[in-house]
Amino acid sequence: MRKRPDIARITVIIPTYNMAALLAEAVESVLANSFSDVELMIADDGSTDNIFSTIRQIRARLDNDRRSKFHYLKIRHQGKSVAINRALSRARGDFITILDADDKLPVHSLRTRYERATETGAELVLGGFSTFDGHRILGYRSLTPNKNRERLIKELLFNIKSPFHQNSMLVSKALMERVGFYDENLLRAQDKDYAIRLLREANTVEIIDKPVYLYRRYERGYTNRLRNRLRTIYYKWKVIDKHTSGCRRIMGLAWGSLVEVGKMGYEFFSIYKN
Numbered sequence: 186m187r188k189r190p191d192i193a194r195i196t197v198i199i200p201t202y203n204m205a206a207l208l209a210e211a212v213e214s215v216l217a218n219s220f221s222d223v224e225l226m227i228a229d230d231g232s233t234d235n236i237f238s239t240i241r242q243i244r245a246r247l248d249n250d251r252r253s254k255f256h257y258l259k260i261r262h263q264g265k266s267v268a269i270n271r272a273l274s275r276a277r278g279d280f281i282t283i284l285d286a287d288d289k290l291p292v293h294s295l296r297t298r299y300e301r302a303t304e305t306g307a308e309l310v311l312g313g314f315s316t317f318d319g320h321r322i323l324g325y326r327s328l329t330p331n332k333n334r335e336r337l338i339k340e341l342l343f344n345i346k347s348p349f350h351q352n353s354m355l356v357s358k359a360l361m362e363r364v365g366f367y368d369e370n371l372l373r374a375q376d377k378d379y380a381i382r383l384l385r386e387a388n389t390v391e392i393i394d395k396p397v398y399l400y401r402r403y404e405r406g407y408t409n410r411l412r413n414r415l416r417t418i419y420y421k422w423k424v425i426d427k428h429t430s431g432c433r434r435i436m437g438l439a440w441g442s443l444v445e446v447g448k449m450g451y452e453f454f455s456i457y458k459n
Contacts, residue, residue: 193224193254195295195355196278200268201286202230205239207401208286212243214399215284220295224254227286228272231262266367266375273366281361283352283376289399291315298355301391308360309387311337312397314350323402326350330392334384341377342425351376353398360387368427373420381428 197215201208208227215225227243229236240257247255258271269283280302284290298310316323328349340348364382367375384390 193278194222194280195220195299196224196226196272196276196281197290197295198226198228198269198272198276198281198283199286200228200230200265200272200283201232201236202262202265202268203232203234203236204286205232205234205236208236208239209242211284211286211289212246214289214291215295216246217292218290218295219293220299223295224256224276224278226256226258226272226276228268229257229259230265230268231260264369264372266369266371270366270369273361276358276361278358280355280357282355284398285352287401288352289317289401291396291399294397295355297393297395298397301393302355302357305389305391307387307389307391308357309383309389310355310391310393311349312353312393313395314353314398314400315396316400316402318402322399325396327394328353328392330394332392334387334390338381338384338428341381342428347377350398350400351380352400354380354383356383371420371423373417374424375420377421378424378427381424 199208199211199215212225212227215223225247227240244255256272256275258268258275260268260271273281280299282295282298294312298312301307302310311328313326313328315325326346326349332348337348360383364379364386367379371378
């Protein structure tokens with residue numbers, strides 16, 4: 186059967202909120218990818234910066250690049266989960282992946298994940314990721330190919346370091362439709378919650394032990410770090426509570442608190458590279 190021209194192989198969703206200064210870099214990393222059959226969706230969560238100027242530049246850029254289908258969704262500020270869900274409800278690609286507006290994709294990211302998915306029939310493909318500071322690569326987080334999904338879920342919930350960046354996931358549309366949307370009650374840790382739900386529902390999961398995502402690291406002041414970490418602890422509790430029960434829930438909440446305190450110390454007294 187011939188593929189419909191209005192349906193792309195991959196939908197790349199870029200949620201953004203006041204990230205106009207970096208959004209163009211994220212978009213350019215998508216257009217520079219070796220895989221070109223892409224639907225690009227920018228989900229703007231009510232930005233108040235110069236986002237419209239950036240969108241005009243992106244549209245002008247795409248006027249000269251007919252490979253990608255482009256959609257800009259402007260919604261009232263309600264949080265990242267709501268913005269992503271609006272885009273998911275409109276996504277038409279066979280597969281879907283998410284790229285944060287301040288991050289980037291390596292040049293072969295989309296092709297590598299798409300080929301693994303289509304060659305194996307996997308509904309969910311995960312990969313490693315690199316960290317960068319805007320100028321240079323700081324480190325690489327590998328992902329062991331033989332890890333089973335329950336081990337990955339346990340590490341997502343309880344490890345100091347996440348086993349993979351949730352935006353390294355390439356998700357089949359069929360799997361997304363079964364799992365549903367992001368939990369809009371979670372203002373942080375929503376990506377962990379969604380990754381766990383995908384891992385539990387997917388018929389087949391494939392792991393790529395190479396970087397398929399570039400995660401930007403920032404040097405923030407201690408006050409901002411403390412505020413962000415405390416908010417994360419609260420929502421991480423909600424995710425643990427959602428995905429555990431009984432004694433495991435009680436132990437999980439206690440251990441999860443210790444992990445987040447450990448992360449706080451790690452961020453305060455060391456330089457995060459991977």
